[in-house]
Amino acid sequence: xxxxxxxxxxxxxxxxxxxxxxxxxxxxxxxxxxxxxxxxxxxxxxxxxxxxxxxxxxxxxxxxxxxxxxxxxxxxxxxxxxxxxxxxxxxxxxxxxxxxxxxxxxxxxxxxxxxxxxxxxxxxxxxxxxxxxxxxxxxxxxxxxxxxxxxxxxxxxxxxxxxxxxxxxxxxxxxxxxxxxxxxxxxxxxxxxxxxxxxxxxxxxxxxxxxx
Numbered sequence: 001x002x003x004x005x006x007x008x009x010x011x012x013x014x015x016x017x018x019x020x021x022x023x024x025x026x027x028x029x030x031x032x033x034x035x036x037x038x039x040x041x042x043x044x045x046x047x048x049x050x051x052x053x054x055x056x057x058x059x060x061x062x063x064x065x066x067x068x069x070x071x072x073x074x075x076x077x078x079x080x081x082x083x084x085x086x087x088x089x090x091x092x093x094x095x096x097x098x099x100x101x102x103x104x105x106x107x108x109x110x111x112x113x114x115x116x117x118x119x120x121x122x123x124x125x126x127x128x129x130x131x132x133x134x135x136x137x138x139x140x141x142x143x144x145x146x147x148x149x150x151x152x153x154x155x156x157x158x159x160x161x162x163x164x165x166x167x168x169x170x171x172x173x174x175x176x177x178x179x180x181x182x183x184x185x186x187x188x189x190x191x192x193x194x195x196x197x198x199x200x201x202x203x204x205x206x207x208x209x210x211x212x
Contacts, residue, residue, distance in 0.1 A: 002061045002134070003133070003134040003178050003179070004131060004132065004133045004134065005061075005090075005092050005131070005132055006089065006090050006091050006092065006129055006130070006131055006132075006210065007029055007091055007092050007093045007094055007129070007130060007132060008027055008028070008029050008091065008094050008124065008127040008128065008129060008130065009029075009127060009128040009129070009130045009207065009209070010028065010029055010127065010128075011026075011027065011028050011127065012025075012026075012027045012028075012123055012124070012125075012126035012127025012128065013025060013026050013027070013123065013126055014119070014122040014123045014125070014126040016115075016118060016119055016122055017103075018107065018111075018115045018118075019103060019105040019107055019111070020103025020104055020105050021100055021101065021102055021103040021105070021107070021115070022099075022100065022101040022103065023098055023099070023100055023115060023116070023118075023119040024047070024050075024098070024099040024100075024101075024119075025096065025097070025098050025099075025119045025120060025122060025123030025126075026039075026043050026096070026097045026098075026099070026123065027094065027095070027096045027097075027120075027123045027124060027126070027127040028094075028095055028127075029093055029094060029095075030057060030059060030093055030094065030095040031059065031093045032059065033057075033059055033065050033067075035095070036057040036059060036067075036095040039095050039097070040053070040055045040057075040069075040095065040097055043055075043097040043099065044097075047099040050099045050100060050101055051072075051100050051101055051102040052070075052071045052072050052073050052078065052098075052099070052100040052102075053071050053097055053098075053099050053100075054069060054070055054071045054073060054078035054079050054082065054097070054098050054099075054100070054116060055067075055068070055069045055071070055079060055082070055095070055096065055097045055098075056068040056069070056079050056080075056082035056083035056086060056095075056096050056120075057083075057086075057094065057095035057096070058083070058086045058087065058091060058092055058093070058094055059092070059093055059094075059095075060092070060093075061092070063087075063092065066083060067079075067083075068080045068082060068083040073100075073112060073116075074109055074112065076109075076113075077109050077112035077113050077116065078098065078112060078116045079116075081113045081114075081116045081117040081120070082096055082098060082116050082117070082119075082120045084117065085117055085120040085121055085124070086120070089124065089129065091124075091129065096120050096123060096124075098116055098119045098120060098123070128209055128210075129209075129210040130207040130208060130209055130210060131207070131208050131210050132205040132206070132207050133177060133205065133206055133207075133208065134177075134178045134203060134204075134205055135175040135176060135177055135178065135203070135204055135205070135206050136175070136176050136177075136178055136181050136200055136201075136202075136203055137162060137173055137174070137175050137176075137200075137201045137202045137203070137204060138173070138174050138175075138176050138181070138184060138185075138198060138199070138200060138201065139171055139172070139173055139198070139199045139200075139201045140171070140172040140173075140174065140188055140196050140197070140198055141169050141170070141171050141172075141196065141197040141198075141199070142169060142170055142172070142192060142195060142196045142197075143169060143170075143195065144169070144170055146170075146192055146195060146196070147164075147170050147172075149191070149192075150172060150188070150191065150192065150196070151164070151172065153191055154172065154174055157187075159174050159175065159176055159180075159184065160174065160175045161173075161174055162174060162175050173201065175204070175206060178203070181200070184198075185198050
């Protein structure tokens with residue numbers, strides 16, 4: 001299972017005008033090829049009268065699904081440069097559609113490559129890139145006499161206190177980076193003189209906005 005990777009936060013759209021042609025960009029997270037194709041089809045229906053609806057997507061832990069479609073533009077001038085932007089930014093599970101309404105001025109091969117690349121980049125800024133980091137949610141069970149010390153130590157640490165459950169004993173749920181679990185266990189054991197029970201509860205991705 002992958003631990004850390006980049007993708008988009010969610011849906012985003014943008015528009016640029018180049019030599020009177022309008023380029024509308026739509027971006028979404030897609031974790032399966034079916035999701036990507038469904039999104040592309042939805043945008044195509046929305047802009048069924050557009051000159052072109054070009055698309056690209058990257059899906060899978062090892063980017064094993066990569067597709068680019070020029071939708072009538074000269075071969076290699078639309079879908080491929082869109083896909084290259086996704087690759088350059090290291091994005092996974094991402095689909096992009098750039099809709100073009102022709103403005104009457106031909107851009108040439110190089111101009112089209114630059115235009116579709118720029119449109120994709122602008123769309124990614126709108127959608128926002130996030131880094132998803134795999135965290136282990138750890139459950140610390142202690143006697144209530146330890147609650148104040150443990151809570152204060154966690155709040156002052158790099159770990160994140162997610163929840164406190166007030167039961168027969170107090171349960172403190174903390175999210176810890178996957179690779180820091182052993183270090184965390186040792187830290188809590190030392191802090192509580194071995195009086196805490198520490199258990200893995202679940203694995204979950206937490207997202208962080210990536211500033212571009």
